[in-house]
Amino acid sequence: CSAREDLDAAAGDPKDLYIATFNQETGSWNEPVNMGEPVNAPPATDVDPLRRGDDREPWITGDGQTIYFKSDRTATTTPRNHNDLFVTHLVNGIWSTPELLPAPISTDEGNEHCPMLLQDGQSLCFASARAGGYGQSDIWCAQQDANGTWQDPVNQGPNINTAANEFHFTQDATGVVYFTSNRPGGFGGLDLYSAEQLGPNTWAPAVNLGPRVNTSSADMCPALPPGAGTLTWFSDRSDSSFGAFDIFWTNKTNLTTTP
Template sequence: MKKIIFFLLTIAIFFKSVGQDTKKLQEAQKLFAIKSFDKALPLYIEAIQSGVKEPLAFYQTGICYQKQQNIDDQVKGIPYFETAIKTGKGLPSSISLDLGLLYLKNEDLDKALIALSEYKNAVKADPKALNVANQAVETCHNAIALMSLPRNFTVHPFQGTANSKFTEYNPCVSADESVIAYTALRPNNGRTRSGDKFIEEIYVSYNKSGSWTEPKLIPIASDYNVGTAGISPDGQKMMIYIGGINDPGSLYQITKEGDDWSKPSILPGNINSPSSLETTCSITPDGKTIYFASDRVGGKGGLDIWKTELKANGTWGAPVNLGPDVNTSANEDAPFIHPDQKTLFFTSDGHNTMGGNDIFKSSFVGGKWTKPENMGYPVNTTANDNYFTLLADGKRAYFSSDRKGGQGAQDIYYIDMPENASTVPLTMIKGKILNAETGKPIPTKMYVIDKETKKDVEFVYDPDPKTGDYLIILPPAKNYDIVIESEGFLPYTLNVNIPNQDYFYELYQQITLKNIKQFDQVVGQEVSVKNAFYDTEQEVKTDLRKTHEAQLV
């Protein structure tokens, strides 16, 4: 009798357990149906661990993992897809594609090709699906080729505290690596756009003696998405993206004053266009050319890279598409024009990408852009690698990626370029303008004039009004007059003669101004220029002259 009772109890417990497993599976499938994958996932796992063996449950668990933000979580879906294919029939044919793409992200390329081949056989009567499969196969072959010849780069996580368990991307770094700004996704917490789980915010960090400060939020008054779009080489102007209820997204500018940033103002000219998306941009050191990404009419497809140039009359010319050598029917985004003004980096999910977005390089040679070169592995991976910025001296670059091993969905990384990388023949002049009597900065404008072409004003720089800091980047074999107008002082000219060097050169200047008075009347001024040369081969020649260019006052 006891054996019968025990048997009946065992049967009851079994059916109760099966009933609970079935209930959890049903709850998971209800959540799956409304695309609530995060909530469905733990219920699927619990049901499977309790004995559920339905192939559909394994397939849907794999999909839930596939939808996770972090790639390390996404690839956890691989064994669930494998089990579903092995044990079941009647599953969607796309399961082989889903599995193949996860193999690709996991850099398991041979298995990816097998899974994609199975998908091609399943959809050979569907031209659209077959095209998707063929593109994925091509991407796998690109990855095999690029990973077989890795570049001499070592990728490092960003040294500061920017990276987190969330998402950080699009690092915008000044030419001298003194400031970095980036976009971060942070939990909404009901602050704005209450329907969004995460919101975009802009953070900035400063390089103080080689260490990055704690990132600081830049408050942007907007109820819609905001993000970094670019930064001027001197770090004084930041371009940002702002979305809108009737606007896919436009580009704005904020200006630095000490550690503070101004309110946004729309970028000038025809960069922004109604009903089009403008995402990112990059400006040359002289402020005369802006490269930007847009999906406006007239492009090659998706986002394209365009440029606009400042005309002699002070207006911006019509945007020009960079053409089919750079742009494809896919998306080209995140242009970064190096201060040498002839090297362009950008992000694309076209060209010979090895998976997701890759970083490409093109050079302006003979009046046209060269065929874009994939930056190679390990800068690019089978994940998404984006938003590349190279410092003026060409020694270090920053970018963001959602590759395996990161802290969050996307992180910020940097690479130190190899010693044998091409040198950058530029001169970077950094300095500070101070009042000799107070030791405080002076509001100043700096007008750069090319002595050889005798143009009235080549370009204008605005030192930081709160710090007096300025940064000017000049090409080799040039002779410039820099006319400096400081508030409360007479104009004066600093001549800068740049040698025809084939290497990068850095010069630091500190300029101090002091009025000379007699009987409380200003009768003259004393200008002191202290130069510190960061070069031992050849010095940039500087010469101070008095000037009375009334037209520049």
């Protein structure tokens, strides 16, 4: 997501979704393209001041056919509901009108964001401040049944969640997840952590990824390009940056993944 050339301007910091393809011949990324409507929603502040056209935190499936993301397009002041989760599918080369992931995924209370699927393809994980958590934003996961219905989300427990904020799960092929937290003991305001999956909704204690990744600035929103053996993330570190937040990458061999 990016704030460059938004469909329209609105108060705050609304974002649009962009998509870029990797050029195998040149070994570089093609120019990002705004996904446009109906994926990106223009501001609708005449309906509700919370609807600022803010679409962000996309997660695309490995086959490139489905994107999950958060949006404020259904935000309401009463009851107060900032963000919900949506899904869009690539059909005959065109991205479909995003569909709301209804309760028990999206709720009035939870401010859901940062959706993704675990490697099993049936577990949707996301961050939410809903009741029953350990503190602020926690990571929750829900299973999809044989009929395609999402079951009640399960809090991922104290080895993942703390009284601080946890968000933006992503999982590699070995079952290790990477996520963002501002818990005490890190290198900066937001750090990246990893944890090994031990079973359904069960994780080993989280480990800080260390100073080769984390800085005194904000390091957040990890992603794992398919088959690349690399980790990418957002950072507002002062060195080698072009703007407020840039995308960085490193080989996974540079990560600290054990206590």
